[in-house]
Amino acid sequence: MKSFACGDVVPGCGRAFTADDEDGILAQVAAHAAADHGLVDVPPALVAQVRARITAAA
Template sequence: MKRFACGDVIPGCDATFSAPDEGGIFSQVGAHAASAHGVPEVTPELQAAVRSHIRTV
């Protein structure tokens, strides 16, 4: 199982996401980034930042 805390990339955000794999994390993060942070596209830079903070739990 993988876990990502948005606050690791966007300070002050308390959203967390869990999924069996990175793909599941990224599908959740993409929707969250658009709705909560006004980020319409997960850029390669954002993807790298998220990937570096995904943890196996």
């Protein structure tokens, strides 16, 4: 199980995500980025930041 907190990349955002794997996290984050942050196309640099902050869920 993996987890990611959006606030680790976007200060002030309280959303957190969990999924079985990194691809599941990235899918959720892409939908959240579009719906809540207005990012239709997530830049590769942002994807790299997200990947770097995905951790094993406790």
